[in-house]
Structures are given as structure tokens and as C-alpha cells.
Amino acid sequence: MKGVYVLLAVMALCFTLIPIVAYLFGGWFAYWGHALLAITFSVTVVLIRTRYYWEED
Amino acid sequence: MAPPVPEVTPELTVGVITAIASFLAVSILLGFFMRKKAKGFEEWLVGRGDIGPLITGFALVASYLSGWAIFGNAGLGYAYGWSGSWLIGTTCVMGMALCLVIGYRMRRYVALGARTVPEMLRVRFESRLVQALAGLAMIVLLMVYSVGQYKAMATVWTITTGTPFYGSLLATAVLILVYLAVGGYTGTQWVSGFQGVLLTVVGWALGIATLVWAGGPTKIVEAIGTQLFIKPGGVQTEIPLGDYTLPLPPLGGLAFPGVDYVGVTAAIFMFLFMATGFPHNIARFLGARKITKREYWMMLLILIVGGLTPLWIGVVGFAARAVWGGALMADEYNPMYGDSAAVYASISAGGVPLASLFAASVFAAAIASLAGMVMIMATNITRDLIHNTFPKASPKRLLGLTKLMLVPFIAIPLWWTFTSPPPILSEFMAGSAVAQAGIFFFVVGVSMYWKRATKWGATAATVYGLIITFFHPNAYGKLVGLYHWGYWALLLMFGSALVYLLISLATKPLPENKLNILFPERNH
Numbered sequence: 001m002k003g004v005y006v007l008l009a010v011m012a013l014c015f016t017l018i019p020i021v022a023y024l025f026g027g028w029f030a031y032w033g034h035a036l037l038a039i040t041f042s043v044t045v046v047l048i049r050t051r052y053y054w055e056e057d
Numbered sequence: 058m059a060p061p062v063p064e065v066t067p068e069l070t071v072g073v074i075t076a077i078a079s080f081l082a083v084s085i086l087l088g089f090f091m092r093k094k095a096k097g098f099e100e101w102l103v104g105r106g107d108i109g110p111l112i113t114g115f116a117l118v119a120s121y122l123s124g125w126a127i128f129g130n131a132g133l134g135y136a137y138g139w140s141g142s143w144l145i146g147t148t149c150v151m152g153m154a155l156c157l158v159i160g161y162r163m164r165r166y167v168a169l170g171a172r173t174v175p176e177m178l179r180v181r182f183e184s185r186l187v188q189a190l191a192g193l194a195m196i197v198l199l200m201v202y203s204v205g206q207y208k209a210m211a212t213v214w215t216i217t218t219g220t221p222f223y224g225s226l227l228a229t230a231v232l233i234l235v236y237l238a239v240g241g242y243t244g245t246q247w248v249s250g251f252q253g254v255l256l257t258v259v260g261w262a263l264g265i266a267t268l269v270w271a272g273g274p275t276k277i278v279e280a281i282g283t284q285l286f287i288k289p290g291g292v293q294t295e296i297p298l299g300d301y302t303l304p305l306p307p308l309g310g311l312a313f314p315g316v317d318y319v320g321v322t323a324a325i326f327m328f329l330f331m332a333t334g335f336p337h338n339i340a341r342f343l344g345a346r347k348i349t350k351r352e353y354w355m356m357l358l359i360l361i362v363g364g365l366t367p368l369w370i371g372v373v374g375f376a377a378r379a380v381w382g383g384a385l386m387a388d389e390y391n392p393m394y395g396d397s398a399a400v401y402a403s404i405s406a407g408g409v410p411l412a413s414l415f416a417a418s419v420f421a422a423a424i425a426s427l428a429g430m431v432m433i434m435a436t437n438i439t440r441d442l443i444h445n446t447f448p449k450a451s452p453k454r455l456l457g458l459t460k461l462m463l464v465p466f467i468a469i470p471l472w473w474t475f476t477s478p479p480p481i482l483s484e485f486m487a488g489s490a491v492a493q494a495g496i497f498f499f500v501v502g503v504s505m506y507w508k509r510a511t512k513w514g515a516t517a518a519t520v521y522g523l524i525i526t527f528f529h530p531n532a533y534g535k536l537v538g539l540y541h542w543g544y545w546a547l548l549l550m551f552g553s554a555l556v557y558l559l560i561s562l563a564t565k566p567l568p569e570n571k572l573n574i575l576f577p578e579r580n581h
Binding site for chain 2: 014015018019022023026027028030031032034035037038039041042043045046048049050054055
């Protein structure tokens with residue numbers, strides 16, 4: 001289950017970086033950077049679901 | 058010298074009407090075909106639980122991407138520059154993925170007899186009170202959200218046909234009535250799936266086309282960097298648009314989420330919670346079939362592709378601002394203002410074909426959301442209030458009454474838009490979105506996973522959330538000194554969470570034997 005905590009930390013990092021990226025970089029870099037952080041967050045949360053908390057087996 | 062804002066031409070009007078008529082025809086045919094398959098009230102509500110990941114994924118995209126995302130986002134980018142990004146929802150994919158992960162468990166409650174989201178709550182808490190209260194809260198909040206859909210459609214119709222705004226509102230209401238009357242709202246999942254594909258493709262195409270039309274990304278950044286904020290009505294300020302926060306003057310300016318990083322934080326949390334909190338979103342899982350891990354990943358891919366559409370619509374707004382400056386904020390564009398940016402940009406960047414497709418997409422998004430919401434509000438009355446009180450009521454009568462209830466739930470938000478259209482659509486809708494996120498993320502989403510949640514926790518959180526909703530800075534917040542959108546939104550979302558948590562811990566959950574049915578042991 002250690003892997004879950006690592007993945008949760010990745011999710012938290014993605015979330016926290018959003019305003020920081022906007023403040024530090026701005027413009028298109030922040031705009032599409034936010035999308036990239038959101039995609040990373042999403043892949044991580046689905047990974048947690050499918051690998052550690054799958055319900056359909 | 059900036060190019061002129063385009064005028065209406067007969068070709069454009071014909072193109073738009075043809076595209077919208079084609080879209081409606083396909084949707085209605087799909088709905089009609091699926092309606093034939095439905096046997097009885099129960100199946101009419103959720104189908105047969107056999108909808109696969111492709112349709113469920115795109116249906117989720119369609120119900121999530123309402124008039125706000127496919128249309129209003131351009132208004133945000135246009136009016137507020139980069140600071141509009143916070144409501145454009147650059148991070149909305151996060152919330153959609155969370156909805157995918159959390160919402161899938163709705164299937165468990167369908168197996169236990171739930172057919173609507175409030176019914177899921179009745180099953181979860183064995184409480185008709187929670188069901189009825191959630192139904193009422195949904196009616197209030199979805200009513201507000203519906204107003205935005207009307208403004209989106211009426212603005213498109215006004216610009217592309219030359220009809221006055223209020224005439225356009227009536228025209229769109231007639232179109233919706235026709236759509237619902239001939240069965241476009243049935244087979245919702247399939248219709249929404251088709252609509253999700255349409256607006257994703259058109260949203261991406263329009264965003265890329267306007268990016269090129271405005272001279273590329275660098276030119277847009279340079280142009281926005283020189284722009285100043287202009288209030289609806291054309292009053293120019295000295296506040297530059299070049300940053301991710303827009304320090305609008307207090308007290309009125311504090312009602313804008315991008316005014317500072319408190320508002321920004323609240324907006325990010327709103328997008329994290331709201332996809333799960335939207336009842337019309339999470340309801341998509343009521344008709345879903347069992348899916349494999351591979352299909353789960355496929356759904357995520359659909360959500361990512363669809364979830365980037367709002368960003369492309371935001372790009373349309375930036376491009377329009379770069380090309381036309383603040384011209385669309387002038388009084389002659391009242392009451393559409395910056396919300397008209399997407400339509401004009403679609404005409405200039407892609408001519409009649411793209412403008413027509415975009416118009417059809419706005420109708421697709423607005424109708425998908427509106428139909429979903431109207432359906433939920435109507436069933437809130439029949440299923441969650443009437444059937445809840447009179448369990449032996451005839452299913453046939455309930456079905457008839459549900460159809461009848463569609464009329465007031467179409468008319469009330471129409472009247473609201475008619476008498477008081479919001480200047481920036483997405484900003485207005487964010488008020489309702491915060492409330493739906495704050496209340497239902499916890500009451501519906503978390504309750505499916507947290508065994509310790511109680512009906513009193515859910516009830517208290519719903520009541521608290523509804524009360525705080527009325528203290529929105531642009532509603533009654535001013536009376537108690539609540540001028541700041543960010544503080545209001547955080548107070549609503551985290552206040553609801555805290556109330557839900559504390560009251561649940563202080564009260565008795567369902568007995569263990571009943572919880573074991575709702576939360577069966579995992580096999581591994």
C-alpha cells in the first residue's frame with residue numbers, strides 16, 4: 001500500500017503547483033501547464049482506483 | 058487597425074438554422090429510437106444498465122460541458138484575460154477524473170433499487186427526508202444553472218440570425234419545447250453521447266482555427282499584455298489584463314473569483330469537486346454497465362480529450378480580445394457583451410461552415426445540460442417528493458406527471474433570463490456550481506465510500522450549503538459583509554464538509570448489518 005501514498009503525494013503536488021505555476025510563469029505556459037498538471041492528477045487517481053481499489057473482480 | 062466585427066449575412070443565417078435543425082433531428086431520432094426500447098417508468102429513467110464506456114464517457118463530457126464551457130469560456134477569456142482562466146476551468150480534467158473514480162459506485166445503488174441521485178441517498182441512509190431535501194436543493198441550484206444555458210443559445214441565435222435578443226430567447230424556448238416534446242430527452246445517454254462527440258470536435262477545431270486567425274500564440278500574449286479591463290457597458294479602467302489575477306476595486310470587484318489568490322484557490326477547489334457534485338453528471342453512471350479496467354482507462358482518455366475543450370474555447374476568447382480589443386464590451390452589445398466573442402470569432406475565423414457548426418454545438422451543449430437538468434428537476438418532484446410520500450402511486454401517472462413538470466422547469470429559468478440576463482454567463486453560473494460542488498460532492502460522492510456518514514450529517518450539510526448559497530456576494534452576501542467570492546465559496550464548500558463530518562460523527566450510522574449490504578467486503 002506504500003505505492004498509494006506515493007501516488008496520493010503526486011496528486012497533492014499537482015494540485016498545489018497550479019497557483020504557483022500561474023504566479024511564477026503566467027501566459028500560455030501556465031494555461032496549458034494547468035491542463036498538464038490536471039491530466040497527471042487524473043492518470044494518478046485512475047491508477048489508484050484500478051490498481052489498488054478495483055471493485056469489479 | 059482592428060478588423061471590423063462581422064455582420065450577419067443571409068448565408069450565415071441559413072447555415073446556422075440548417076446546422077441546428079440537423080443537430081436537433083439527429084438527437085430527436087436517436088432519442089425516439091431509444092425511447093421505443095424503454096419499458097415502463099423505471100427503464101425510462103435509467104435505461105437497462107447496459108450503456109458502455111464510450112457512450113457513458115461522451116455523455117459525461119456533454120453534461121459537464123454546458124453552455125458555460127463551450128460558449129461562456131470565450132466570454133471569460135475575452136472580458137478578463139488570463140485571470141478568466143480560473144473560471145474557464147484549465148484544471149477541470151481533474152474533477153472529471155475524480156467523478157469517474159467516485160461516480161462509478163452509483164451502479165451499486167441502482168442494483169439496490171435507486172433510479173435517481175436523491176433515491177441513491179434514500180438507499181444509502183434509509184431516509185426519505187434526505188431524499189426529499191436533496192431533491193429540493195437540486196431544484197433550486199439547477200434552476201440557476203439553467204439560466205446560463207438560455208443565455209448561451211439566445212446569444213448565438215441573436216448574432217447569427219439578426220433577431221433581437223429577447224425574440225431569440227423565445228425562439229430557443231420553442232426549440233427546446235419541441236426537442237423535449239418529441240422525445241429528445243429520452244434515451245438521454247445516447248443523445249448526450251452524440252452531443253459530447255460533436256462539441257468536443259467543434260470546440261477543438263474552433264480553438265485551433267482562432268489561434269491561427271489571431272496570428273498565433275505569441276501575438277495573442279503580446280496583445281493581451283497591452284489590454285485594460287473594460288466593464289460591461291464600455292467603461293474603461295486602468296487595470297491591466299496581463300496577469301493571472303485581476304485586482305478589481307473593492308467592494309464590487311471582490312465578487313470576481315480571479316481577483317486574488319484566495320478566489321483562485323476557491324475556484325480550483327470548485328473545479329475539483331463540481332464534476333462529482335453535479336447531479337446531472339453523476340447521474341450518467343446510473344445507466345452504465347459493468348466495465349473492465351481497460352475500459353476505465355478508455356473512459357479517462359475520453360474525459361481528457363473532452364475536458365480540454367473548455368480550454369480551447371477559452372483560447373477563442375483570448376484570440377477575439379487580441380483582434381478586436383475591448384469593442385464587444387460596449388453598450389451596443391448589451392446584454393451579450395463578451396459572451397458574444399465566440400460567435401463573432403467563429404464567423405471571422407472559419408466562415409459560415411465553422412460558425413454554423415459552432416452554433417449547433419452551443420445548442421448541443423446547452424440542450425444536453427438543460428434537458429438533463431430539467432429531467433432531474435421534474436423527477437425530483439415526481440419520484441423524490443410525490444412517489445416518496447405516496448409509494449403506491451401509479452407508475453403510469455408518475456411518468457405522465459414527470460412529462461408535465463417539464464413545462465414549468467423550462468419556463469421558470471426562461472423568465473429569469475428574460476427579466477435579468479447575467480452580463481458574463483460563466484461568472485453567474487459559477488455561483489450555482491460552487492453550491493452543487495460543496496453540497497453534493499460530500500453528501501452524494503463521499504457518502505458512497507464513507508461508512509460512518511449519517512443521514513443527519515447529510516441533512517445538515519445540505520441545509521447549511523443552501524443557506525450559504527443565498528449569501529453569494531452578488532445576492533444577499535452584501536447584507537452581512539460577505540463581498541469576497543473566494544471567502545464565500547470556501548465557506549460554502551469547506552463549511553459543508555465540516556458540518557457533514559462533525560454531525561455524522563456525532564450521530565448514529567446505520568446498523569452494521571445494513572451497512573454490510575452497502576459496503577460489501579472486497580475479495581482481495
